Amino acid sequence: MRPRASRAAAGGAAALSPGGRGGRRRVVQGNHRRRPARRRPLPRREERCLHPPDPGRRHRVSRRAAARAGHRRPLRAIVEATLSRAGFKTARDVMRLNEVIAGITGRPEEYGEWLYWLSVFGTPSATEPWGWQIDGHHLIVNCLVLGDQLVLTPMFMGSEPVDIDSGPHAGIRVFRAEEANGLALARALNATQRAKTVLSTELPGEVFATAFRDNLELQPAGIRYDELSRGQQGLFRRLLDTYVGRIRPGHAQVRSDEVTRHLAETRFAWIGGVEEHSVFYYRVHSPVILIEFDHQRGVALDNDAPSRQHVHTVIRTPNGNDYGKDLLRQHYQQVDHTPGRPHVRR
Structure with missing residues (x-):
């Protein structure tokens, strides 16, 4: 990274x-x-x-x-x-x-x-x-x-199916904003911008930062935030807020401020189509946040091709702080945890 x-x-x-x-x-x-x-x-x-x-x-x-x-x-x-x-x-x-x-x-x-x-x-x-x-x-x-x-x-949050119209859970629909806001940004790009953003037309089959890939070295790809127009930047921020907004209020604002400080280094990448009903994958990547969204093939359902009824989303913290590892490392460097002693700063 x-x-x-x-x-x-x-x-x-x-x-x-x-x-x-x-x-x-x-x-x-x-x-x-x-x-x-x-x-x-x-x-x-x-x-x-x-x-x-x-x-x-x-x-x-x-x-x-x-x-x-x-x-x-x-x-x-x-x-x-x-x-x-x-x-x-x-x-x-x-x-x-x-x-x-x-x-x-x-x-x-x-x-x-x-x-x-x-x-x-x-x-x-x-x-x-x-x-x-x-x-x-x-x-x-x-x-x-x-x-x-x-x-x-x-x-990690995902679902198959993503909605249900009958039964005790009728009316549930998940990942509507994640899907719509990503597609809105991709469709707002002009041809030159899209050439920088689209990595492939073939979906990867799974998010890249999936299970057991904690130390993934994912090279920056896609279009940078500062290469977008003001209106497109607004769509980009709305997409970021969709994911950061999963955190409790207050924390979300602090996290959003951190993400905002690195907007110039934040990239948006796309795989797949951009039509109204296309299936696709997208990624948002900066020094402090990695977001992935992917339409998947059926597992519980019987479709062999990716569909909008099976979605995976992942949020990670690049550069060593997934699971709070870097935060813990700093804590143990600063605080003496010797057994039998009071925990005091070194």
Whole structure:
């Protein structure tokens, strides 16, 4: 990618204080009472994975928890406290559509609304690092909290199908803004700009920064923000806001300010068509954020070609701060964590 852009609060970390009164209390205490979760020390490797270590065990444990509504409340509270209203709604709708997949495939042991694993790393604290991870089919969110800082990447959200017209979940539609805003920007480009933006007409089949590709070296590609007209730049910012806006209010503004500082280095790349009903892939890439959107072929559905009924989206923090790794590194350099000693700054 490129050398680290900045330190401390950069790379996806954001102050908790802008979230409003009580914001930190909700994030720190929201999962104390009961958890359908494992709680462990912050791990060295396992949290750096977009797939669970044992999917079968995840499904068995989660199904037992799903049978007791009280065990779902902590899961809801911890995710709801960290995401925005829109981000949380998308996450829950992805889970509900996972129940739809169970009905389509007849495989409730593999798909379902509550077949998700919540892991808590460390002990929720206002001063010490801790984190959580929710993972399951089409929904994987990693969160690190350290004092007044928060990192919420990698974040993977997807769905197949993306909407449903009948049954108990009728009316759900996910990723409408992500799809429409990306297409609007691509269609606003002139021929010269499009030549810089379009990488191919053949979709890649999967996002590039997918599972187990945490150290991906992805070369900058596409058109730069400063090569766009003022109107096109507005469309670009609206697209960025669609993804940054998944984070809780206040944090989203801090994150947006960070992304804005690097707009001149931010690129937009496209693969596929630009017609009203085309399937496509796009990428937004800067020193501090990587966003990917991709239309996929059918898995639960029977289409062999990519369609708009199967979408994957990924948000990552380039240059070392996915999972808050760089933030943690700085913390341990600055604070003495020798066992048996009080944790004091070096």
